[in-house]
Amino acid sequence: MDSVFSNVARAPEDPILGVTVAYNNDPSPVKINLGVGAYRTEEGKPLVLDVVRKAEQQLVNDPSRVKEYIPIVGISDFNKLSAKLILGADSPAITESRVTTVQCLSGTGSLRVGAEFLKTHYHQSVIYIPKPTWGNHPKVFNLAGLSVEYFRYYDPATRGLDFKGLLEDLGAAPSGAIVLLHACAHNPTGVDPTSEQWEQIRQLMRSKSLLPFFDSAYQGFASGSLDTDAQSVRTFVADGGECLIAQSYAKNMGLYGERVGALSIVCKSADVASKVESQVKLVVRPMYSSPPIHGASIVATILKSSDMYNNWTIELKEMADRIKSMRQQLFEAIQARGTPGDWSHIIKQIGMFTFTGLNKEQVEFMTKEFHIYMTSDGRISMAGLSSKTVPHLADAMHAAVTRLG
Amino acid sequence: MNSILSSVLPAPEDPVLSVIFACRDDPSPVKLNLSAGTYRTEEGKPLVLDVVRRAEQQLANDLDKEYLPLNGLPEFNKLSTKLILGDDSPALKENRVVTTQCLSGTGSLRVGAEFLATHNKESVIFVPNPTWGNHPRIFTLAGLSVQYFRYYDPKSRGLDFKGMLEDLGAAPPGAIVVLQACAHNPTGVDPTFEQWEKIRRLVRSKSLLPFFDSAYQGFASGSLDADAQAVRMFVADGGECLIAQSYAKNMGLYGERIGSLTIVCTSEDVAKKVENQVLLVVRPMYLTPPIHGASIVATILKNSDMYNDWTIELKGMADRIISMRQQLYAALEARGTPGDWSHIIKHIGMFTFTGLSEEQVRLMAKEYHIYMTYDGRISMASLSSKTVPQLADAIHAVVTRIA
Numbered sequence: 001m002d003s004v005f006s007n008v009a010r011a012p013e014d015p016i017l018g019v020t021v022a023y024n025n026d027p028s029p030v031k032i033n034l035g036v037g038a039y040r041t042e043e044g045k046p047l048v049l050d051v052v053r054k055a056e057q058q059l060v061n062d063p064s065r066v067k068e069y070i071p072i073v074g075i076s077d078f079n080k081l082s083a084k085l086i087l088g089a090d091s092p093a094i095t096e097s098r099v100t101t102v103q104c105l106s107g108t109g110s111l112r113v114g115a116e117f118l119k120t121h122y123h124q125s126v127i128y129i130p131k132p133t134w135g136n137h138p139k140v141f142n143l144a145g146l147s148v149e150y151f152r153y154y155d156p157a158t159r160g161l162d163f164k165g166l167l168e169d170l171g172a173a174p175s176g177a178i179v180l181l182h183a184c185a186h187n188p189t190g191v192d193p194t195s196e197q198w199e200q201i202r203q204l205m206r207s208k209s210l211l212p213f214f215d216s217a218y219q220g221f222a223s224g225s226l227d228t229d230a231q232s233v234r235t236f237v238a239d240g241g242e243c244l245i246a247q248s249y250a251k252n253m254g255l256y257g258e259r260v261g262a263l264s265i266v267c268k269s270a271d272v273a274s275k276v277e278s279q280v281k282l283v284v285r286p287m288y289s290s291p292p293i294h295g296a297s298i299v300a301t302i303l304k305s306s307d308m309y310n311n312w313t314i315e316l317k318e319m320a321d322r323i324k325s326m327r328q329q330l331f332e333a334i335q336a337r338g339t340p341g342d343w344s345h346i347i348k349q350i351g352m353f354t355f356t357g358l359n360k361e362q363v364e365f366m367t368k369e370f371h372i373y374m375t376s377d378g379r380i381s382m383a384g385l386s387s388k389t390v391p392h393l394a395d396a397m398h399a400a401v402t403r404l405g
Numbered sequence: 406m407n408s409i410l411s412s413v414l415p416a417p418e419d420p421v422l423s424v425i426f427a428c429r430d431d432p433s434p435v436k437l438n439l440s441a442g443t444y445r446t447e448e449g450k451p452l453v454l455d456v457v458r459r460a461e462q463q464l465a466n467d468l469d470k471e472y473l474p475l476n477g478l479p480e481f482n483k484l485s486t487k488l489i490l491g492d493d494s495p496a497l498k499e500n501r502v503v504t505t506q507c508l509s510g511t512g513s514l515r516v517g518a519e520f521l522a523t524h525n526k527e528s529v530i531f532v533p534n535p536t537w538g539n540h541p542r543i544f545t546l547a548g549l550s551v552q553y554f555r556y557y558d559p560k561s562r563g564l565d566f567k568g569m570l571e572d573l574g575a576a577p578p579g580a581i582v583v584l585q586a587c588a589h590n591p592t593g594v595d596p597t598f599e600q601w602e603k604i605r606r607l608v609r610s611k612s613l614l615p616f617f618d619s620a621y622q623g624f625a626s627g628s629l630d631a632d633a634q635a636v637r638m639f640v641a642d643g644g645e646c647l648i649a650q651s652y653a654k655n656m657g658l659y660g661e662r663i664g665s666l667t668i669v670c671t672s673e674d675v676a677k678k679v680e681n682q683v684l685l686v687v688r689p690m691y692l693t694p695p696i697h698g699a700s701i702v703a704t705i706l707k708n709s710d711m712y713n714d715w716t717i718e719l720k721g722m723a724d725r726i727i728s729m730r731q732q733l734y735a736a737l738e739a740r741g742t743p744g745d746w747s748h749i750i751k752h753i754g755m756f757t758f759t760g761l762s763e764e765q766v767r768l769m770a771k772e773y774h775i776y777m778t779y780d781g782r783i784s785m786a787s788l789s790s791k792t793v794p795q796l797a798d799a800i801h802a803v804v805t806r807i808a
Contacts, residue, residue, distance in 0.1 A: 003645060003670065003671040003672065003675050004525060004526065004579065004612075004614055004645055005524060005645065005668075005670055005671075005675050005678070005679050006675060007524070007526075008524050008675065008678045008679055008682055009678065009682075010677070010678045010681055011678075011681035011682050011684065011685050014688075037472075038471060038472065046469045046470070046471050048468075048469055048470055052470070053465075056465050057465055060461050060462055060465040061462070065453075066451040066452075066453055066660075067451075067453055067457070067657055067658055067659050067660045067661055068443060068451050068659050068660055069443065069653075069659045069660050070660050104691075105508075105690075105691035105692070105695070106691065106692065108688075108689070108690070108691050108692035109690070109691040109692075112689060112690055112691065121410070121412075121413045122409065122410075123409065123412075136688060136689060136692065139685075139688060139689040140689040142689075143689045143690075144689075176409065209409075211409065242408065242409060242410060250472075254470055255470050256470050256471050256472045257469075257470050257471050257472050257473050257693065257695065257696035257697075258470055258695055258696060258697060259691060259692075259693065259694065259695040259696075265410075267408065267410055268408040268410075268411075269408065269411075272408050272410050272411055272413065274415070275410075275413045275414060275415045275416075276410055276413050278415050278416035279413055279414075279415075279416050281416060282416050282542075285511075285539060285542065286511070286515065286539060286542040286543040286545075286546045286547075287508075287511070287512070287515055287546075287690070288507075288508035288509065288511050288512040288515065288662060288691075289508070289509065289511035289512075289539065289662075290660070290662070291662065292508070292660065292661055292662040292695040292697070292698065293660035293661055293662075294661060294695070294697035294698065295695065295697065
C-alpha cells in the first residue's frame with residue numbers, strides 16, 4: 001500500500017542493547033551480563049542510594065512544592081551547586097561570574113546542547129574525539145552539525161594510553177578545533193592520562209588554541225574522590241582559559257533514569273558568559289523548552305545539605321571501592337589460574353569499564369560456552385561483577401585465552 | 406580581552422518573558438499577570454492535582470532509577486496512545502502505531518520534526534497563522550522549511566475557514582501540516598466538527614501529512630474524548646499522521662516534561678521501521694527520557710480509581726476556565742463596552758485573542774497594571790472571580806478611550 005513512510009529503512013540494531021537482549025534470552029542460571037552500563041550491587045541488583053531516597057521523600061512530602069515550569073536553563077540552585085562541584089567552591093571562574101551553567105538531560109543532553117551551541121557560535125566546526133570513545137559521541141556531534149575527527153588514545157599493544165600518538169594528533173589539529181576529553185574513567189577503555197600527562201595535554205592545547213570540551217560522567221564514581229576525579233577539568237580552568245564541561249549525575253548519584261546533567265561553559269569574562277547563556281537558551285527552547293524538575297531537585301537537595309552531602313560521598317566511595325575491589329579480585333583470580341599474558345591493565349584502568357584486550361572470537365567463545373555477555377570489543381562493565389561471579393569470569397577468560405590464544 | 410566566544414551576541418529578548426519581567430517588577434498590589442501559560446486556582450496559586458500527589462507518594466517508595474528504554478516507559482507509551490486514539494482504535498489493534506515518550510509537547514514536536522526532516526519526501530511544513538511562538542523555531546532547527554496557512558480572522562475574531570482551505574489546497578503534495586487538536590494557542594479559535602471533516606477530506610485528497618499538536622486534551626472542554634475528536638477523525642480513515650501529546654496542562658505536570666510522539670502508519674511493517682528510525686533521533690539528543698513524570702502518568706492512567714479522580718479534577722480546571730469566560734463576557738456586557746465580545750465565550754481553552762491592539766495592551770499595563778502579550782492574548786486560566794471586574798473595567802476603559 002502507498003505510504004509516506006514506505007521508504008523508511010530498518011535502522012541497524014544497537015550492539016549494546018543486543019548484548020542485553022541476548023543475555024535476557026539465555027536460560028542458563030550462571031549467565032553474567034557485563035554489557036550493562038549501570039552500577040549493580042553485590043547481589044546484582046540496581047541501587048538507589050539511601051540519600052537519594054531521603055531527598056526524594058522530603059521533596060514528595062513537601063506540600064508547598066509545585067510542578068511549575070522551571071527556567072529554560074534549569075533550576076538555579078542546581079546549576080550553581082553543579083558548577084561548584086566540578087570546578088571547586090573556590091574557583092576564580094565562579095567568583096568572577098565567568099561560568100554559565102545550564103541544566104540538561106544528563107551527560108548526553110549536555111553534550112548535544114553544547115555541540116549545537118558551538119555549531120552556531122564558534123568559528124571552527126571540527127571536533128576531535130578519542131579513538132575509541134563512547135559510541136554515542138560521534139552521533140551527537142554529527143547531528144549537531146559538527147564534523148568529527150579522531151585522535152589516537154588507546155594503545156592495544158600496551159592496553160594503556162598512546163600518549164605519543166595523542167600529542168601528535170592534537171598537535172596537528174587546526175587552530176581552534178574542539179577537542180572532546182573524558183575527564184576521568186574513559187569509556188569504553190578505562191584508560192586515563194596521569195596528572196603529569198594531563199598537564200602536557202593542557203599546555204599543548206592552550207598553545208594551539210584548541211577548545212576543550214570535557215565529558216565528566218563519572219566524577220566521584222571513578223576513584224571515590226570528587227576532587228580527584230575533577231582534577232583534569234580544574235587544571236584547565238585554573239589557567240583562565242575557556243572550556244566546556246558536560247556533567248552527568250547518572251552514575252555518581254545513581255539517577256540514571258531521571259536524566260540529570262549540566263553543561264558549564266567557562267568564559268573569559270562575565271559579560272561574555274552572560275551573552276553565551278542567552279544564546280544557549282535559544283538552543284534549548286526549540287529542543288524541549290525546559291528541563292525536567294524532579295531529578296535536579298533531588299541533586300540540589302543533596303548538594304546543599306551538608307549532612308546529605310556527606311552521606312552521599314560515603315555511598316559514592318562505597319560504589320567506587322566495590323568496583324576497585326572487583327578489579328583487584330579479577331586480577332588475582334587470573335593470576336591464580338596462571339592465565340598467559342600481562343593482565344595488570346585490569347587494575348590500572350579506572351572506572352566502570354575495562355577494555356580486557358580479548359578479541360571478538362574470544363568474546364564469542366565466552367558467550368557460547370560460559371554464558372558471559374560483553375560487547376564484541378572486549379569491554380566489560382566491572383560494575384556488573386560481584387565476588388560471587390569473579391571466579392566464573394576468570395575461568396572463562398582463562399579458557400578463552402588458552403584455547404584461542 | 407581576547408576571547409573566542411567574544412563574538413557571541415546577546416540573544417533577542419523573549420517577548421513573553423519581557424512581559425513577565427515587567428509584571429514582576431511592578432509594585433502595584435492589584436497587578437494582574439495574564440501572560441503566563443500555566444493554570445492557576447481561584448486564589449491565583451499553582452495547582453498540583455491531588456491525584457498527582459498520591460501517585461507520586463506511592464512511587465517514591467517503589468521506583469528504582471534505572472534508564473528507561475530509548476523510547477520511554479513502555480506502559481506510559483501504551484496508555485498515552487489509548488488516551489489520544491481511544492481504546493477501540495483499529496490503528497492500535499493492528500499495531501500500526503509507534504509511540505515514543507518525549508519531553509512534553511515541545512520534545513515530541515522536535516523529535517517528530519527531526520524524523521520527518523530525514524524521512525518525509527517533502528520538507529515543507531505548514532503552520533497556522535498565528536501559531537505558538539515556539540513552533541517555527543522547533544521546525545526550522547529540525548531542518549524543515551516553515552510556511553503559513555491562514556487561520557485566524559481578526560475581523561470576526563474567529564476562524565478564516567475559507568482562507569485556510571485555500572492555502573492548504575495550494576500546498577504541494579506531501580507537505581506536512583501542523584494542526585492544533587483543540588484549544589488553539591494563542592487564539593483559542595478551533596474549527597467546528599463539520600469544519601474538521603472538510604479539513605480532513607482536503608488534507609487526505611491532497612496527500613498532506615497531518616502533524617497534530619495535542620497539548621490540551623481534556624483541559625480544553627473537560628472531556629478527554631471530545632478534545633481528541635479531531636485526531637480520531639483522521640486516524641479513523643486509516644491514513645497516516647503524527648501526534649504530539651503533552652501532559653503539562655491536563656495533569657499539571659509542567660516541569661516534569663512529560664509527553665509522547667505517536668506516529669500512525671498504514672501497516673505494522675512500516676511501523677516497525679519507523680520506530681527504529683525514531684530512536685536514532687532520540688539517542689543523540691538525550692539518550693533516554695526522564696522516568697519520574699512518566700511514572701506518575703502511567704500510575705494514574707492504569708488505576709481506574711485514580712483515572713476517575715483525574716477526570717474529575719481535570720473537569721474542575723476546564724470548568725473554571727469556562728466560567729471565567731462567561732464571567733468576563735457578562736461583565737463587559739454589563740458595562741456596555743462597545744463591540745462584539747462573544748468571541749470570549751466561543752473561544753476554547755486556556756488562551757483568548759481578545760482583539761485588543763498593542764496600543765490598548767500597553768495602556769492596560771501602564772494604567773491598570775494588567776499584563777498580557779502584545780498580540781492581545783490573555784490566559785483565561787490566570788483570571789479569578791475576584792479579578793474579572795478589574796479586567797472588565799480596564800478593557801472597557803481602553804476600548805472607549807482608544808477605539
